[in-house]
Amino acid sequence: TFIEYKATLEGIQVEYVNPAHTSLTCPKCTERNKAKDRKxxxxxxxxKHRDIVGAMNIRYAPVVDGHS
Structure with missing residues (x-):
């Protein structure tokens, strides 16, 4: 809510992305694999580190009508 509030003040649109399976999907080939430990x-x-993989997938997730 706070990020959305601050973004609105700056004229930035916030888009919500479903984070499910974002750290399990390869951003290069889209194959789903389970991470071992943090790698x-x-x-x-x-x-890559699995948190970076999740962030990459969220960053490039397709958003249609406000839903990913």
């Missing part, structure tokens, strides 16, 4: 590894060769 996410995909068979396509992509490797």
């Amino acid at each position: 996410y590894r995909c068979s396509c060769g992509f490797e």
Whole structure:
């Protein structure tokens, strides 16, 4: 709510994204894999910390009519 309030003051539109499975989906090939510990590894060769993977997927999630 606070972020939405501050964004509105600056004229920035807030879009809500469903965070489900964002740290399990590879942002490179979209294959779903379970992260081991804090490291996410995909068979396509992509490797990152699972929180970064989740943030990348949220950042690029398609939003249609305000729903992801």
